[in-house]
Amino acid sequence: MDHSHYYHAADLARFGEVGKGAPELWEKFQAWYGAVFAEGALTAREKALIALAVSHAVQCPYCIDAYTTASLEHGSNEEQMTEAVHVAAAIRGGSSLVHGVQMRNHLERLGM
Amino acid sequence: MRVLPTLQKQHHPLASGAAQRRRLAQLPLARTFEAALDGAGLLPLLATGIEVLQVNVGKKCNQTCRHCHVDAGPDRTEMMPPDVVDACLRVLAESAIPTLDVTGGAPELHPEFRRIVAAGVALGRRVIDRCNLTITRLPNYRWIPPFLAEHRVEISASLPYFQGHQTDAQRGEGVFDESIAALRELNSLGYGRAGSGLVLNLVTNPVGAFLPPDQRAAERDWKRELGRRYGIVFDRLYTITNMPISRFLEHLDEKGQVEAYLTRLVQGFNPAAAAGVMCRTTLSVGWDGTLYDCDFNQMLDLPVGEGLPRHIRDLDAARLAGRPIVLGPHCFGCAAGAGSSCGGAVA
Numbered sequence: 001m002d003h004s005h006y007y008h009a010a011d012l013a014r015f016g017e018v019g020k021g022a023p024e025l026w027e028k029f030q031a032w033y034g035a036v037f038a039e040g041a042l043t044a045r046e047k048a049l050i051a052l053a054v055s056h057a058v059q060c061p062y063c064i065d066a067y068t069t070a071s072l073e074h075g076s077n078e079e080q081m082t083e084a085v086h087v088a089a090a091i092r093g094g095s096s097l098v099h100g101v102q103m104r105n106h107l108e109r110l111g112m
Numbered sequence: 113m114r115v116l117p118t119l120q121k122q123h124h125p126l127a128s129g130a131a132q133r134r135r136l137a138q139l140p141l142a143r144t145f146e147a148a149l150d151g152a153g154l155l156p157l158l159a160t161g162i163e164v165l166q167v168n169v170g171k172k173c174n175q176t177c178r179h180c181h182v183d184a185g186p187d188r189t190e191m192m193p194p195d196v197v198d199a200c201l202r203v204l205a206e207s208a209i210p211t212l213d214v215t216g217g218a219p220e221l222h223p224e225f226r227r228i229v230a231a232g233v234a235l236g237r238r239v240i241d242r243c244n245l246t247i248t249r250l251p252n253y254r255w256i257p258p259f260l261a262e263h264r265v266e267i268s269a270s271l272p273y274f275q276g277h278q279t280d281a282q283r284g285e286g287v288f289d290e291s292i293a294a295l296r297e298l299n300s301l302g303y304g305r306a307g308s309g310l311v312l313n314l315v316t317n318p319v320g321a322f323l324p325p326d327q328r329a330a331e332r333d334w335k336r337e338l339g340r341r342y343g344i345v346f347d348r349l350y351t352i353t354n355m356p357i358s359r360f361l362e363h364l365d366e367k368g369q370v371e372a373y374l375t376r377l378v379q380g381f382n383p384a385a386a387a388g389v390m391c392r393t394t395l396s397v398g399w400d401g402t403l404y405d406c407d408f409n410q411m412l413d414l415p416v417g418e419g420l421p422r423h424i425r426d427l428d429a430a431r432l433a434g435r436p437i438v439l440g441p442h443c444f445g446c447a448a449g450a451g452s453s454c455g456g457a458v459a
Contacts, residue, residue, distance in 0.1 A: 045329065072318070075325030075333060077275065
C-alpha cells in the first residue's frame with residue numbers, strides 16, 4: 001500500500017473500513033447518511049448538487065469524485081454542476097471578504 | 113457530420129468479440145455476475161418466453177457513436193441476406209411473437225428494410241424501428257419518415273441529451289442539429305403527438321462512464337427542455353446504461369476507466385433489475401441468422417446456449433422459450449441501478 005501521499009483515489013472504496021474502530025457509530029452514521037440523501041422535501045438531484053458544492057467548500061477530493069458521479073447519475077449537467085461549484089466558491093470568497101468588516105471595526109478602534 | 117473509422121477498420125484488437133470477452137475476464141471484480149444472481153436467488157437465469165424478436169439486419173451505419181456496442185459505421189458491410197430475412201419473417205408468421213424490433217447499424221440502410229417492416233405490420237405485430245434520426249436527413253433516405261408513419265411503426269430514436277455539445281460528443285459533430293431537424297419532421301407527421309397513435313420514444317445513453325439518471329425524472333426534464341427549446345414532443349424517454357463492450361470498452365480503456373466503470377456496475381447490482389432483464393423475453397437474431405439472448409451477446413459472439421437451435425432457420429420456440437441465458441461480466445450493465453434494456457429502465 002502506497003502511503004507516500006495523504007490522498008489516494010482508491011481509498012474512497014475503503015471508506016467502510018473506518019467502521020472497524022466503532023461499528024455501532026458507523027452503522028448510525030450510515031443510516032443517517034442514507035436518510036439525509038433520500039428523496040424528501042429536496043430531490044435527490046438537488047441534494048447531490050448541494051453535496052457537490054459542499055465538497056468543494058470543504059475541499060474533500062473523495063467527496064468531489066463521489067458527488068460528481070452522483071450529480072451526473074441524478075441527471076445534472078456540466079453547466080449546473082459548475083454553477084453549484086461557483087456557489088461554494090462565492091460563499092468561501094464572500095465569507096473572507098465579509099470579515100473585512102471586522103478589520104474595519106478594529107481599524108476604527110485603533111485609529112484616530 | 114464527423115464520422116470515424118470503426119474498430120474493425122482500424123484493425124483494433126477490441127474489434128473481435130473474443131478479445132472483448134478476454135479484456136472483461138481480466139478485471140479483478142468483487143464477484144461474478146453468476147455469483148450476484150445466485151445471491152439474489154436468480155441462478156440459473158432462465159428466459160420466460162419470446163415476446164420480442166429483435167432482428168439486427170446489419171452493422172452499416174451513417175454514424176460512428178463513441179459508445180456503440182455494435183462497432184457500426186459506414187465501413188461495415190455485414191447485411192442480412194434475403195434468405196435470412198425470409199426465415200425471420202417465416203418465424204414471425206408461424207409464431208405468436210407480438211413484437212418485431214428492427215435494429216442495426218442503421219436498419220433503414222438495409223435494402224429490404226421496407227419489406228421487413230411491411231411484413232411485420234401486415235402480420236399485425238408491433239413493429240419497432242431503432243432509428244438514429246440523422247439517417248432520415250440523407251438525400252436518399254428522405255422516404256423514411258412518411259414510410260414509418262404510413263405503416264404506423266413505433267420509433268425508438270437515439271438522442272443522448274437535449275443539448276448539442278453532449279450529443280455531438282457521443283454521436284459525432286453535427287448530429288444534434290440533424291437530429292432536431294429529424295424530430296421536427298416526425299412531429300409534423302404526427303409522431304409523438306397525443307392521440308395520433310404514432311409512437312415516438314427517445315433513447316438516451318449517458319455521455320460518459322456513469323449510470324443513467326432516474327428515467328421518470330429525466331423524462332420530465334427532457335419534455336420540458338425539448339419543448340421549450342425546440343418545440344419538440346415525444347412519448348417516453350428510455351434510459352439505457354452504456355455497455356462495457358466494443359467501442360465503449362475501447363473508450364473506457366483509452367481513459368483508464370475500465371475497472372472503475374465495471375466496479376460501479378458491480379456495486380450497483382440490483383436484484384429487481386436483474387430479475388427484469390430483457391434477455392428473458394427477447395430473442396436476438398444476427399445478420400447471418402445466428403440466435404443470441406441479446407444484442408450485446410451478439411456483438412460478443414456469444415450465441416444461445418449449447419444444444420439449443422442456433423440459427424433462425426432451426427428456431428424451435430418451445431425449446432428457446434425457457435432457455436438458460438448465456439452470461440458474462442458485461443451483464444452487470446443491464447442489472448445496475450434501475451436496470452437497463454432496449455425499453456429503458458426495468459426496476
